[in-house]
Structures are given as structure tokens and as C-alpha cells.
Amino acid sequence: MEPFRFHLFVCTQQKPEGIPSCPASGSFAVLDALDREIQARGLDNDMQLTTCGCMGLCDEGPVMVVYPAGVWYRRVQPSDVPEIVGTHVGDGKPVDRLVWNDAPAMKAMSVEHREKFRAAMAAREKAGVLPDRLDQMIRGYMPSRCILTALELDIFTAVGDGANAEQIGTKIHANARAAGMLLNALVALGLLSKSGDDYKNTPESARFFVQGSKDNHRNGLLHTANIWHRWSTLTDAVRSGTRVPIDRDPDHKDDRDDNPAWTRNFITAMQRHAKDRAPLVVKALGTAGVRRILDLGGGSGAYSIAFAKAGPDVQCEILDIPEVVPLTAGYVRQAGVLAQVSLRAGDMLQDDFGSGYDIIMLNAICHMFSEEQNRDIFRRAHQALAPNGRLVVQDFILNPDKTGPLHAALFSLNMLVNTDVGASYSEVEYTHWMKAAGFTDVCRINLPGPSGLIVGLA
Ligand SMILES: C[S@@+](CC[C@H](N)C(=O)[O-])C[C@H]1O[C@@H](n2cnc3c(N)ncnc32)[C@H](O)[C@@H]1O
Numbered sequence: 001m002e003p004f005r006f007h008l009f010v011c012t013q014q015k016p017e018g019i020p021s022c023p024a025s026g027s028f029a030v031l032d033a034l035d036r037e038i039q040a041r042g043l044d045n046d047m048q049l050t051t052c053g054c055m056g057l058c059d060e061g062p063v064m065v066v067y068p069a070g071v072w073y074r075r076v077q078p079s080d081v082p083e084i085v086g087t088h089v090g091d092g093k094p095v096d097r098l099v100w101n102d103a104p105a106m107k108a109m110s111v112e113h114r115e116k117f118r119a120a121m122a123a124r125e126k127a128g129v130l131p132d133r134l135d136q137m138i139r140g141y142m143p144s145r146c147i148l149t150a151l152e153l154d155i156f157t158a159v160g161d162g163a164n165a166e167q168i169g170t171k172i173h174a175n176a177r178a179a180g181m182l183l184n185a186l187v188a189l190g191l192l193s194k195s196g197d198d199y200k201n202t203p204e205s206a207r208f209f210v211q212g213s214k215d216n217h218r219n220g221l222l223h224t225a226n227i228w229h230r231w232s233t234l235t236d237a238v239r240s241g242t243r244v245p246i247d248r249d250p251d252h253k254d255d256r257d258d259n260p261a262w263t264r265n266f267i268t269a270m271q272r273h274a275k276d277r278a279p280l281v282v283k284a285l286g287t288a289g290v291r292r293i294l295d296l297g298g299g300s301g302a303y304s305i306a307f308a309k310a311g312p313d314v315q316c317e318i319l320d321i322p323e324v325v326p327l328t329a330g331y332v333r334q335a336g337v338l339a340q341v342s343l344r345a346g347d348m349l350q351d352d353f354g355s356g357y358d359i360i361m362l363n364a365i366c367h368m369f370s371e372e373q374n375r376d377i378f379r380r381a382h383q384a385l386a387p388n389g390r391l392v393v394q395d396f397i398l399n400p401d402k403t404g405p406l407h408a409a410l411f412s413l414n415m416l417v418n419t420d421v422g423a424s425y426s427e428v429e430y431t432h433w434m435k436a437a438g439f440t441d442v443c444r445i446n447l448p449g450p451s452g453l454i455v456g457l458a
Pocket residue numbers: 270271274296297298299300301302319320321324346347348349362363364365368
């Protein structure tokens with residue numbers, strides 16, 4: 001049975017470098033071209049496009065199969081895609097010049113491939129070779145470091161519409177030979193292209209990494225570059241139980257202390273995540289009966305801004321540290337909701353919260369603090385809420401045994417290297433602390449993405 005008229009499988013099996021594979025022959029570009037062509041022709045509802053693993057014909061890649069007839073195509077290139085979609089999917093006639101229908105030869109190749117693969121795996125197992133999966137995980141910092149350095153040096157902007165290593169090196173005040181090595185690695189990572197001596201941005205890097213582009217993420221990503229330095233202290237942080245200075249000198253001022261650029265990058269990064277999530281949170285909580293909201297550690301103000309836009313009667317108050325409030329003010333002004341969102345500089349661990357709120361929000365806050373600090377915030381929030389007001393915690397919430405989800409487990413270490421006492425916490429913990437503070441009807445609301453909500457009623 002086929003729910004669609006056609007079902008296209010494209011092999012995207014990744015293999016170690018140097019071993020023939022469909023991705024090495026360009027199957028991701030074919031997949032992308034198929035998706036675009038299918039949409040352009042309005043054929044989405046006629047067919048299903050699916051990626052699949054190795055079909056044993058790796059020397060002939062990219063390989064794809066079209067069902068229900070089971071037509072096998074080999075060596076497909078993006079330039080073949082309009083013909084395949086138009087002739088095969090549109091008119092029901094396979095593109096003969098790309099079809100491979102020599103079943104005995106295909107079976108022989110597939111069987112030979114399988115035997116070779118099994119023999120190679122057995123030999124590696126016997127020789128005690130480190131599995132590729134582990135090796136890739138261990139060396140995962142290399143691509144990450146290349147991109148972060150390129151962002152720090154603003155290389156993608158320097159590449160502009162095209163330039164050679166010497167020109168780019170001069171623009172970013174770097175050594176031309178070393179810049180060339182980094183540029184070549186960025187080509188290998190698929191973030192630049194190279195023709196002769198000239199480098200060019202890919203459409204993706206031009207869109208996301210170049211100054212002046214509407215969707216430029218560089219400033220927010222520089223926060224990840226800052227965090228990278230802190231992650232290099234993980235070994236010492238695990239030994240000591242808390243964050244340690246980056247250069248191990250106890251008198252050394254940390255990169256983040258009194259550093260306006262660090263704070264600006266941090267809040268830009270927070271805004272990048274929060275602006276997409278804020279409408280989901282507003283939808284999950286609703287604005288019915290909501291007049292006053294306290295947004296503790298509101299950062300860029302994205303959540304208050306979203307609430308203000310969703311309900312003209314909603315008044316929000318953001319409490320954040322003095323260094324951040326001027327940045328928050330910029331976002332609130334830009335959103336045009338100054339009349340509904342007020343700002344207060346202070347310390348949520350010390351300051352009185354006020355009273356009569358319908359919602360108190362803790363978006364991405366609790367992970368900065370210890371259990372005792374969170375319990376204290378929850379207690380004071382309970383007193384500050386109106387009857388039936390809600391305390392809302394949004395965070396990366398761990399499973400009861402704290403071994404997952406992966407993002408939350410890794411984020412806990414992010415807090416170890418970045419804060420004195422922070423960590424990711426589990427739903428069990430949040431629920432327990434809220435109930436101890438006097439909240440009832442504590443429930444979890446799942447959101448798309450890595451974070452979730454825990455909501456309690458005062
Ligand atoms: C991880 S950010 C979250 C920002 C925002 N809620 C969001 O989700 O986008 C943490 C925020 O808490 C603020 N913050 C940290 N410690 C604070 C304190 N003691 N009092 C008030 N705000 C604080 C930070 O300045 C920052 O804006």
C-alpha cells in the first residue's frame with residue numbers, strides 16, 4: 001500500500017571520509033533540489049520524499065528509488081531533478097537514461113558491498129579500533145572552533161562578494177597563510193566556496209554570518225564563542241565543584257566581569273532564542289484575566305513584549321540587573337510597547353517583588369541558581385502573586401534520573417562552568433519546590449524545542 005502516488009527514497013548514508021557514499025557524491029544537494037522542484041510544481045500531496053540509509057550501491061551514488069514501481073536511479077545530479085520530477089512524477093514515465101535496471105548486477109554489487117563491510121567491521125573490532133561515532137564526538141570541537149574563530153574574526157563579512165586569502169587576511173588583520181588555512185577548512189565544512197584563489201560565501205553563510213544581512217546571527221553567536229572559552233575550564237570546574245577563572249589565576253578578572261561586550265552578546269543570544277519561543281509561551285498560558293506580569297530576569301524583554309502585543313490590557317514589569325536594563329529598554333522601545341512594559345534595575349535574589357501579579361515568569365532563570373535560591377524565589381513569588389496567579393518556570397527540564405534529554409544534561413555543565421551554583425533541574429524537583437512554596441495544581445506544559453514549562457497556581 002502507498003498512501004502517496006509516489007514515494008522517493010534518497011540515500012543520505014554518511015560514511016567516513018575517503019569511502020564512496022551518496023552524500024560524498026552530492027545526495028544532499030539532490031535531496032534539496034527535489035524538495036524545491038516538488039514544491040515549485042505543487043506536487044507535495046502526490047508524493048513523499050524520504051531519506052534512507054545505504055543501499056549497497058555506493059560507487060554509483062547518489063542513488064534513489066521511486067516506489068511503487070521500484071525504479072532505481074543512479075548517479076543522479078541536481079541538474080537531473082527537473083526531468084525526474086517532471087517526467088516521472090508528473091507524467092509517470094521513468095527517465096530511462098538514469099534508470100538502473102540490471103537487477104543481477106545490482107544484487108551482486110550490493111552483496112559484495114555487504115560482505116566487504118562486514119569483513120571491515122570484523123577487522124576493526126578485532127584490532128580494537130576506536131568506533132567512528134566516538135572519534136567524531138571527541139573531535140567535534142574542531143569544526144565548532146573553526147566557525148567560532150571565523151565569526152570572531154568576522155571572516156564572512158570580509159569575504160564579501162569574493163576575495164583571496166591575502167585580501168581577506170589584510171581586512172581582518174590576520175596572517176595571510178593562516179587565514180588561507182582557515183578559509184580552506186571553511187570550504188571543506190561547506191560554509192564557503194572556492195574558485196581559483198578566490199573564496200565566496202555560500203547563500204547560507206551570506207544570510208546568517210555577514211554584517212548587514214537581515215538574518216545575521218553573528219552577534220548572538222559571539223556569545224557561544226565566549227562560552228567556548230569557559231567550557232575549556234570544565235576539567236578544573238569538575239574538580240573544584242564550581243566555575244573557575246579561565247587562566248587559573250585566582251586574581252584574574254573573568255572575561256565576563258565588567259565587560260559590556262560580553263553582556264551585549266549574551267542578551268543578543270538570549271533574544272535570538274526567546275523571540276521564537278515567546279509566542280508559544282503566550283499561547284500556552286493565554287491572556288484571559290491577565291493584567292499584571294512580573295518578568296524576573298527578563299533579559300531582552302522578549303516574553304513581556306510578546307504578552308504586551310497579545311493583550312492590550314496587559315502590563316508587564318521586567319526586573320533585571322543594572323547592566324542589562326538599558327539593553328532591555330532598547331528592545332522594548334523598538335517593539336513599540338513602552339506604555340505596557342516597565343523596567344526595574346535590581347537583584348531578584350534580594351529585592352522585594354511587589355504584589356498583586358497575575359503571572360510571575362522565570363524564563364531561563366532557575367538554572368543560574370541553587371536549590372535554596374530557587375526555593376526562596378518561589379516562596380517570595382507565592383506571596384507576590386494575586387489569588388490564583390501563576391508562577392511560570394521555563395527551562396531545560398531533566399528526566400527524573402537527570403541523564404537526559406541530552407540538551408538539558410549538557411546545559412547543566414554549561415551552568416557548572418559559567419555560574420557559582422547553577423545547574424539544570426528535573427520536573428520532580430521543580431514540582432516539589434513549588435508545592436513546598438504553597439503552589440497547587442502544579443503541571444508541566446511541553447513546548448516544541450528543548451525547553452518546557454512548569455506552572456503552579458498561587
Ligand atoms: C539566561 S538570561 C534569560 C533572559 C530572559 N528571561 C530570556 O529567557 O530570554 C538570564 C537573565 O537573568 C538576569 N539576571 C541574572 N541574575 C539576576 C539577578 N540576580 N537579578 C535580576 N536579574 C538577573 C540576567 O541579566 C539575564 O538577563
